Amino acid sequence: xxxxxxxxxxxxxxxxxxxxxxxxxxxxxxxxxxxxxxxxxxxxxxxxxxxxxxxxxxxxxxxxxxxxxxxxxxxxxxxxxxxxxxxxxxxxxxxxxxxxxxxxxxxxxxxxxxxxxxxxxxxxxxxxxxxxxxxxxxxxxxxxxxxxxxxxxxxxxxxxxxxxxxxxxxxxxxxxxxxxxxxxxxxxxxxxxxxxxxxxxxxxxxxxxxxxxxxxxxxxxxxxxxxxxxxxxxxxxxxxxxxxxxxxxxxxxxxxxxxxxxxxxxxxxxxxxxxxxxxxxxx
Amino acid sequence: xxxxxxxxxxxxxxxxxxxxxxxxxxxxxxxxxxxxxxxxxxxxxxxxxxxxxxxxxxxxxxxxxxxxxxxxxxxxxxxxxxxxxxxxxxxxxxxxxxxxxxxxxxxxxxxxxxxxxxxxxxxxxxxxxxxxxxxxxxxxxxxxxxxxxxxxxxxxxxxxxxxxxxxxxxxxxxxxxxxxxxxxxxxxxxxxxxxxxxxxxxxxxxxxxxxxxxxxxxxxxxxxxxxxxxxxxxxxxxxxxxxxxxxxxxxxxxxxxxxxxxxxxxxxxxxxxxxxxxxxxxx
Amino acid sequence: xxxxxxxxxxxxxxxxxxxxxxxxxxxxxxxxxxxxxxxxxxxxxxxxxxxxxxxxxxxxxxxxxxxxxxxxxxxxxxxxxxxxxxxxxxxxxxxxxxxxxxxxxxxxxxxxxxxxxxxxxxxxxxxxxxxxxxxxxxxxxxxxxxxxxxxxxxxxxxxxxxxxxxxxxxxxxxxxxxxxxxxxxxxxxxxxxxxxxxxxxxxxxxxxxxxxxxxxxxxxxxxxxxxxxxxxxxxxxxxxxxxxxxxxxxxxxxxxxxxxxxxxxxxxxxxxxxxxxxxxxxx
Numbered sequence: 001x002x003x004x005x006x007x008x009x010x011x012x013x014x015x016x017x018x019x020x021x022x023x024x025x026x027x028x029x030x031x032x033x034x035x036x037x038x039x040x041x042x043x044x045x046x047x048x049x050x051x052x053x054x055x056x057x058x059x060x061x062x063x064x065x066x067x068x069x070x071x072x073x074x075x076x077x078x079x080x081x082x083x084x085x086x087x088x089x090x091x092x093x094x095x096x097x098x099x100x101x102x103x104x105x106x107x108x109x110x111x112x113x114x115x116x117x118x119x120x121x122x123x124x125x126x127x128x129x130x131x132x133x134x135x136x137x138x139x140x141x142x143x144x145x146x147x148x149x150x151x152x153x154x155x156x157x158x159x160x161x162x163x164x165x166x167x168x169x170x171x172x173x174x175x176x177x178x179x180x181x182x183x184x185x186x187x188x189x190x191x192x193x194x195x196x197x198x199x200x201x202x203x204x205x206x207x208x209x210x211x212x213x214x215x216x217x218x219x220x221x222x223x224x225x226x227x228x229x230x231x232x233x234x235x236x237x238x239x240x241x242x243x244x245x246x247x248x249x250x251x252x253x254x255x256x257x258x259x260x261x262x263x264x265x266x267x268x269x270x271x272x273x274x275x276x277x278x279x280x281x282x283x
Numbered sequence: 284x285x286x287x288x289x290x291x292x293x294x295x296x297x298x299x300x301x302x303x304x305x306x307x308x309x310x311x312x313x314x315x316x317x318x319x320x321x322x323x324x325x326x327x328x329x330x331x332x333x334x335x336x337x338x339x340x341x342x343x344x345x346x347x348x349x350x351x352x353x354x355x356x357x358x359x360x361x362x363x364x365x366x367x368x369x370x371x372x373x374x375x376x377x378x379x380x381x382x383x384x385x386x387x388x389x390x391x392x393x394x395x396x397x398x399x400x401x402x403x404x405x406x407x408x409x410x411x412x413x414x415x416x417x418x419x420x421x422x423x424x425x426x427x428x429x430x431x432x433x434x435x436x437x438x439x440x441x442x443x444x445x446x447x448x449x450x451x452x453x454x455x456x457x458x459x460x461x462x463x464x465x466x467x468x469x470x471x472x473x474x475x476x477x478x479x480x481x482x483x484x485x486x487x488x489x490x491x492x493x494x495x496x497x498x499x500x501x502x503x504x505x506x507x508x509x510x511x512x513x514x515x516x517x518x519x520x521x522x523x524x525x526x527x528x529x530x531x532x533x534x535x536x537x538x539x540x541x542x543x544x545x546x547x548x549x550x551x552x553x554x555x556x557x558x559x560x561x562x563x564x565x566x
Numbered sequence: 567x568x569x570x571x572x573x574x575x576x577x578x579x580x581x582x583x584x585x586x587x588x589x590x591x592x593x594x595x596x597x598x599x600x601x602x603x604x605x606x607x608x609x610x611x612x613x614x615x616x617x618x619x620x621x622x623x624x625x626x627x628x629x630x631x632x633x634x635x636x637x638x639x640x641x642x643x644x645x646x647x648x649x650x651x652x653x654x655x656x657x658x659x660x661x662x663x664x665x666x667x668x669x670x671x672x673x674x675x676x677x678x679x680x681x682x683x684x685x686x687x688x689x690x691x692x693x694x695x696x697x698x699x700x701x702x703x704x705x706x707x708x709x710x711x712x713x714x715x716x717x718x719x720x721x722x723x724x725x726x727x728x729x730x731x732x733x734x735x736x737x738x739x740x741x742x743x744x745x746x747x748x749x750x751x752x753x754x755x756x757x758x759x760x761x762x763x764x765x766x767x768x769x770x771x772x773x774x775x776x777x778x779x780x781x782x783x784x785x786x787x788x789x790x791x792x793x794x795x796x797x798x799x800x801x802x803x804x805x806x807x808x809x810x811x812x813x814x815x816x817x818x819x820x821x822x823x824x825x826x827x828x829x830x831x832x833x834x835x836x837x838x839x840x841x842x843x844x845x846x847x848x849x
Contacts, residue, residue: 083366114541185530187345
């Protein structure tokens with residue numbers, strides 16, 4: 001393979017990637033001197049450099065997703081992984097620094113209960129509580145108890161609401177999951193409809209596209225949810241996401257879950273894109 | 284799909300699910316006012332409600348498994364996940380509150396060394412030690428050093444004992460695993476027989492059905508052990524478990540490892556049930 | 567199956583396995599009385615015995631890899647798992663006790679950023695920093711800031727350097743990964759080349775064979791990186807590793823990630839070995 005135009009030595013210059021990465025890292029960290037630079041200085045200064053150059057200069061600086069979308073994907077991934085509390089703390093603060101609300105952060109972690117389980121959701125909220133309490137802006141209008149979401153129309157059951165949401169969001173792919181459970185675990189299908197879609201996806205506080213963005217990020221880094229990742233790539237596309245945005249979310253996961261997670265996520269995306277192209281040949 | 288009878292608005296009434304869930308949560312927590320309710324009140328009160336309604340009202344209240352079986356599945360899952368220490372602590376206490384013995388808890392975590400590795404077993408035991416030490420009933424007959432299990436008949440090697448246990452518990456599925464390793468890693472096959480079956484499965488302190496219940500729970504939440512989950516669903520059925528119980532264990536895992544883990548576990552169960560139906564057409 | 571010669575009651579004698587295991591554990595722990603023995607004495611003394619007999623007597627004592635190679639595989643696995651900080655701390659000390667340098671440990675954790683993500687790398691380095699600071703030999707020549715690796719020839723881009731390294735290390739398997747991304751996520755392919763191979767694999771401080779040993783260990787315990795495990799088994803064999811060593815690394819992972827991780831890793835190795843035998847029938 002020949003070196004392509006965009007891979008010239010000029011574009012490769014460390015100072016450019018470093019400067020670009022540092023600028024976005026400063027924005028997220030809310031400080032001129034992000035702590036990761038100093039905390040690694042004595043032991044692995046190169047990893048600090050890679051974090052800035054690759055993590056922020058190459059990945060987070062990319063077009064295709066807004067910075068709030070990227071930060072939402074990051075906290076989704078770290079919450080689902082469940083083993084990266086220091087980084088989750090940093091990125092909750094980062095989310096607040098770039099304008100994501102406490103309500104959206106809390107909703108993202110409630111959303112995580114579906115994909116990574118209640119322990120992951122509870123532990124992420126513990127970190128969020130610490131982050132919220134430590135901020136000077138803790139008496140914002142945004143602070144204080146989050147009002148319960150009130151999604152339902154009167155007279156609608158959770159099952160009805162969930163079934164409607166499942167059909168609208170995940171379409172055929174979601175309905176196929178439910179159908180496949182009827183012979184063996186119909187109650188699990190019912191919980192999927194009632195809890196995941198009737199309770200969680202129907203909540204206010206985080207728009208549907210953001211919820212599916214979070215689902216794609218979580219399923220990508222978990223690495224154990226291949227069929228569900230496919231369903232939710234469909235879902236993300238069904239609620240307004242684009243194929244380009246899908247690729248951006250998954251590519252970003254290389255930094256949080258590692259390259260294998262991102263590579264396997266892209267393989268799932270390829271299958272979904274091909275399925276949809278086949279179903280809609282005019283596109 | 285039409286709303287089925289059991290999904291009527293009446294059955295859906297929040298107060299009924301909440302009341303049912305709170306009752307079982309109180310039993311496990313050993314207190315009228317479980318801490319999870321207050322700890323989430325300021326940040327995500329709806330997640331506290333979902334925990335009670337869905338986690339305890341829908342799932343843990345289900346028939347098909349006893350409460351001690353469910354609590355054993357829970358601590359097995361949390362030990363294997365290895366990233367949920369606060370929840371593991373709560374559920375170790377919960378297990379003791381509903382009559383599971385210290386010995387059974389310790390045995391469950393020793394058992395986890397096979398499926399999730401020694402670090403997971405050691406870290407779960409660290410949490411157990413803290414839980415045991417903090418209890419008022421720490422001078423029970425049950426407390427103090429756990430007597431070593433003494434499984435073997437004199438003159439029997441670990442290999443002989445393990446091979447017999449493997450054949451009895453996992454049957455053809457287990458023997459196929461061993462056979463498949465002979466050409467490439469025969470010593471790994473030997474360790475599987477000697478350590479997993481000769482040392483661990485042959486121990487007293489936790490009956491065989493409970494061990495396979497734990498194995499199914501662990502492999503389901505790990506999400507990375509598909510072939511082994513199949514083997515141990517066979518194993519659970521071979522030592523007295525039923526298909527209904529298998530579905531219950533896996534369904535319960537939605538709350539701990541997330542819905543993807545449960546859905547993928549059910550897919551594995553479907554395959555195993557179909558295999559067995561084919562092998563025993565008269566059933 | 568009959569009991570084979572090596573599985574006689576004599577070879578099975580606990581004292582022999584225990585003595586052999588204790589000797590190597592003492593060497594790694596750097597003390598006559600490793601803490602794990604006492605820390606489990608009150609709660610699960612049998613697990614302490616299994617750790618010595620199985621973990622160290624059966625596995626770590628095996629021929630086929632040197633003790634430093636085994637210790638490198640262990641810290642690689644624990645760093646990638648990200649949920650075993652106490653064990654990682656113990657084994658970083660163990661690595662230093664048997665002659666692995668601080669530089670090699672730091673490089674291993676920087677290497678982990680590729681497979682398990684930056685949070686895993688950062689959290690492992692936090693543990694390493696604590697371990698390094700607590701040692702009496704902290705003023706060794708080896709201590710202090712690690713010099714940045716300077717891999718590149720002047721005038722070479724990261725892309726060029728990475729592409730050359732990818733071809734040399736992972737061969738056709740690596741190039742196939744890059745090719746498969748061109749239609750959907752070409753920038754992820756570029757990052758794989760530039761960052762993983764141009765930045766990380768090209769670094770000094772850890773030789774190539776050790777890097778691929780670490781990659782195989784990490785991908786095995788993660789359990790979510792099947793395709794990447796296959797690529798890096800090829801890679802390990804391409805840079806001087808043998809099939810026997812590959813089996814040893816993966817077998818060792820039974821103790822850290824559990825038997826399912828090791829069994830699935832062996833299944834991947836079998837496929838790779840068969841592919842290579844087919845491509846090189848004279849071997």
